[in-house]
Each structure stands twice: as structure tokens, then as C-alpha cells.
Amino acid sequence: MRTLTVAALLITALCVKEEPKPEVVSTPVKKPATRRIEMAVTTDGFVPHDVKVKANEPVTLVVTRKTDETCATEILIEGTDINAPLPLDKPVEVAWTPTKAGQVKFGCAMDKMIGGILLVE
Ligand SMILES: [Cu+2]
Structure with missing residues (x-):
């Protein structure tokens, strides 16, 4: 009896698994990922030091200082806090x-x- 129940359950599970899923009518709206710009501070300064960005498009500068031989121990952006x-x-x-x-x-x-230019288009 028990074997039968297990078998029945298995069959049920298999049937459920094979049931076609209802089609998704609306696709989820994907938020545009913020553009990430990797930047390093080396003995050559900020690398890269000229970066093209777009007006009203959020960006994230990911800055890694890789040397102690620089005075760029912080990053400031003109016209911002x-x-x-x-x-x-x-x-x-x-x-x-x-x-x-x-x-x-x-x-x-x-x-x-020590710095560079963000070219906003
Ligand atoms: Cu400096």
C-alpha cells in the first residue's frame, strides 16, 4: 500500500513537473545598470584620465589607488560636493x-x- 502511495505521489510530481507553464505575458522591466568605470591611481596619476560619459546617465567611478607615491589620496569632481x-x-x-x-x-x-577630464556628451 505504501509503495503504491509513493508511486502515486511520484507520478503526480512528474505530471506537475511536465505541465506547461503559463506563458508570461509581460516581461519585467529591466532597470539599466549603472555604468561602472574602473579607474586606478598609479604613479602616472589617474588611469584612464579622460573618460567619456553621457549627460543624465548615472555612472559609478570605481577608483582604486595603487600607489603611495601620489598626492591623489582623494578624488574630487568639479562642480559637485x-x-x-x-x-x-x-x-x-x-x-x-x-x-x-x-x-x-x-x-x-x-x-x-593630478586628475583628468570627464567628457560629458
Ligand atoms: Cu595633488
Whole structure:
């Protein structure tokens, strides 16, 4: 009797498994992933130092300082309050959404002497 029950259960399970799934009518809306831009601080400064971005498109700069021989121990972005410390060998995420086309300087606290340009299109 028990074997029969198990068999019946198995068959039921198999039947359920093989039942066609109802078709999904609406596809879930995918949020566009924020563009991530990997950046390093080396003895050459910020690498890359010129980056193209798009107005109104959020980006995340992922900045890793890889040397102590630099004064760029933080990253500032012109025209924003962004001022993120860059600990050695630790990726730091800097989220930013450019609002208008043009060139935006970024770089170290010393007037971005070590730094680069974000080219906003
Ligand atoms: Cu500096």
C-alpha cells in the first residue's frame, strides 16, 4: 500500500513537473545598470584620465589607488560636493550623474593637479 502511495505521489510530481507553464505575458522591466568605470591611481596619476560619459546617465567611478607615491589620496569632481578619500588598494565607488554636456575636471584636492577630464556628451 505504501509503495503504491509513493508511486502515486511520484507520478503526480512528474505530471506537475511536465505541465506547461503559463506563458508570461509581460516581461519585467529591466532597470539599466549603472555604468561602472574602473579607474586606478598609479604613479602616472589617474588611469584612464579622460573618460567619456553621457549627460543624465548615472555612472559609478570605481577608483582604486595603487600607489603611495601620489598626492591623489582623494578624488574630487568639479562642480559637485564629491570628495571621496582613496585608501590604498581599496576600490572606492563614486556615484555621479552628469547633468550637462561639457568638460568636468576631476582629481586630487590640490586643484585637481593630478586628475583628468570627464567628457560629458
Ligand atoms: Cu595633488
